[in-house]
Amino acid sequence: MACQNNLVVKQIIDLYDQISKLKSLKPSKNVDTLFGQLVSTCLPTDTNIDVTNMCEEVKDMRANLIKLCGEAEGYLEQHFSTILGSLQEDQNPLDHLHIFPYYSNYLKLGKLEFDLLSQHSSHVPTKIAFVGSGPMPLTSIVLAKFHLPNTTFHNFDIDSHANTLASNLVSRDPDLSKRMIFHTTDVLNATEGLDQYDVVFLAALVGMDKESKVKAIEHLEKHMAPGAVLMLRSAHALRAFLYPIVDSSDLKGFQLLTIYHPTDDVVNSVVIARKLGGPTTPGVNGTRGCMFMPCNCSKIHAIMNNRGKKNMIEEFSAIE
Structure with a gap:
């Protein structure tokens, strides 16, 4: 031991x-x-x-x-x-995201999650919910800006100040200001509306211990639409000292599709699952392109094409 x-x-x-x-x-x-x-x-x-x-x-x-x-x-x-x-009014904060120390990691993670999502969905999601978006909702921003130009993102956070800061980031952007919506609420109190989303992201910082993480997953399972996709962040190996681990046993009521463990500087593993009861869409093994539509992500593709071959990915066949 x-x-x-x-x-x-x-x-x-x-x-x-x-x-x-x-x-x-x-x-x-x-x-x-x-x-x-x-x-x-x-x-x-x-x-x-x-x-x-x-x-x-x-x-x-x-x-x-x-x-x-x-x-x-x-x-x-x-x-x-x-x-x-706090930048001057004539400046768009989204043009300066590179000052955030881990922005490049979010570019890689967003591309990775988009690729995984595209393998397990046959249509472009019209509405995505991100639970635990925080004061700097970089996942929503990266996906909206580079990969899903016609999707609306609903960002949920329990902290009103975090939502105010996040809203200020996108308020000067002519595109994202219309497609990024912020809700101040505890997701465990949200019982209506969660069935309206094609995809729900659960942030790594929602449920920092096993009990609260499972409680959040159980609540989402109860209120998400059958067939909707749940994207989660997990951790592997020593990285589990930084973030909680999401096990397959935590996903009752979901069909586990893929667990992806990066081995580069992207710390989080990615877990993708589908709520049972809806139509299943088989994954397309080996696909790395944008299945949904052409996207404004050539620079991100260049970054991710250099991804090492030692990343660990677990594919799970559909439940018959």
Whole structure:
């Protein structure tokens, strides 16, 4: 059983000890350095360490570390969303998203999720819901701007201030200001309307522990339309010290289609599932292009075409 005697785990524990003693997790030189070291330590995927099979002390540390990472990520997004929203009135904040440290990761992740979605859907989604969009809804922005130019995105967040910041980001854009809608609500209180979406994204930061993550998934399963697609973020190998893991057993009422584990600097794994009860659309293995329509994503394709061949993807056949 892997525990504190593993060198990498020791490094993560040491970083956790330093991070947990910080007075604030808001962006600063010290905060940025420590979390940068943590991410670098957790990126390698060529390891036999199973975070679910560790001693209770390390499991408890991991649970606390995931919450600290989520809090720090929220502060980071809030910080840069505020900066971008404060630009002069004649400037479009969306033209300056590159100042966000992880913007290139979101470009890659958005392209990856679009590719996976295109393999398991026969039509262009007209409405997409993103649950837990936060103050900087980069997934919605990237998908709307580069991949789905005619789709409306409904962004749900429990924090009204986060939605205000997010709305300010797109308010000056003539296109996205019309296609990005923001709802301030706890998704667990939303019982009507979720069946209107072709695709529902559940953010990694919604449900930072197993119990709350499963509770959110169960609620979505209850209210999503049969046949609708659920996209989730998970984590693999050491990256599971940063984000919660979504297991197939967590997806009751859904047909699990694909789990994709990147091995580059995109930290999150991607899980795609379909709510049972609707028509099934077989995945098209090996497809990497835009099945829905031509899209404004040539630069993103160039980035993703350099993706290593060692990424791990699990395909699940349709349930008969």
